[in-house]
């Protein structure tokens with residue numbers, strides 16, 4: 001079967017790319033090895049898909065070249081996607097920090113993308129395992145050109161694919177196979193293998209937007225807090241800069257999770273400490289002084305329980321400090337409280353890995369592809385879009401916006 005464009009991977013970026021190319025009049029096939037397309041869209045945002053973010057900035061992305069994402073994000077913006085969502089009369093709301101979620105279900109977004117693909121007459125094929133991708137090299141193509149009496153363009157058959165659904169050929173091949181997170185949802189290293197096959201540079205990959213695991217005495221101490229959530233500020237050093245996020249964190253049976261932890265995991269390196277401020281909008285010394293001035297005689301634990309979950313306060317403080325009336329706290333006690341509430345540091349033993357990570361950090365080096373068209377500089381006709389590239393967004397709709405924007409730009413260019 002011959003197509004102008006074949007897109008491998010029917011996730012967020014692949015669907016957007018295929019729909020855009022199809023609507024430009026290209027004959028497009030979208031192939032996926034899974035039994036359904038868009039599985040991550042369906043499970044995203046707790047089933048409601050946080051499909052974009054209204055306060056998007058290029059600085060919300062991590063990439064070895066911080067300028068790489070700017071072009072696509074400005075050519076297909078969050079407002080373009082919101083306009084598409086409005087056109088399909090999908091209701092949505094802002095949850096927090098500009099994050100837009102469907103009122104109903106993530107499936108609304110997937111059905112919208114399918115409808116956009118149908119508009120472009122995209123042939124969608126699932127359960128299709130790709131066993132090989134071959135590119136006609138330049139010398140083969142010159143021979144074909146020389147013997148080509150009809151004058152058809154040899155570039156038309158630039159790529160040949162062997163698959164479980166038969167043989168395919170195409171002029172442009174788009175790799176939108178995503179990253180490695182959640183293998184049970186169809187994630188694979190396919191895109192990285194193709195990059196290697198064609199001699200493109202790869203950056204090391206790791207699970208990100210992922211919970212931290214703890215071990216030893218800290219796991220033992222904190223396990224009873226599983227299920228407790230606290231608004232706090234988390235920070236760590238990254239390339240000589242202090243990175244901080246002020247959001248909720250959650251204690252779990254295995255360690256630490258919640259939005260603030262997932263956000264900082266994008267910047268964290270194994271072996272590095274993470275600092276927690278559990279009272280980011282207060283100052284514990286000032287609070288204690290205030291309580292004292294008010295003549296308050298209560299124990300510290302009761303006063304702090306007005307500010308923090310009771311279960312947390314009872315475990316966090318040593319029995320000795322916890323039961324002291326606030327008037328009797330010594331200077332040393334207050335110094336310790338400052339440390340434990342505003343500057344608590346821990347070195348996580350690791351992360352939960354690809355099993356629960358939302359994204360893969362790293363990937364195909366962006367030096368290898370055009371930031372405008374997403375075509376590989378060394379391999380004409382080969383494109384890479386979405387998460388397979390070394391572009392990772394913060395939590396909050398940024399990763400989908402990258403998928404929509406890169407897919408759209410490549411779709412215009414193929």
Ligand SMILES: Cc1cc2nc3c(=O)[nH]c(=O)nc-3n(C[C@H](O)[C@H](O)[C@H](O)COP(=O)(O)OP(=O)(O)OC[C@H]3O[C@@H](n4cnc5c(N)ncnc54)[C@H](O)[C@@H]3O)c2cc1C
Pocket residue numbers: 008009010011012013014031032033034036037038039040041043044045046049050051052128129130176177178179181182185186187188189190357358359385386387388396397398399400401403
């Ligand atoms: C649990 C979870 C929740 C998330 N929530 C959000 C959210 O609310 N907002 C947000 O912005 N981001 C969210 N993300 C991240 C977001 O889902 C991804 O960044 C985004 O889906 C990447 O799009 P993609 O098209 O590059 O890859 P994917 O969406 O992963 O699509 C890749 C596709 O390629 C297919 N594929 C893989 N290998 C092969 C192969 N060998 N052959 C054929 N097909 C193949 C897969 O089956 C899949 O359909 C979430 C991720 C997870 C895991």
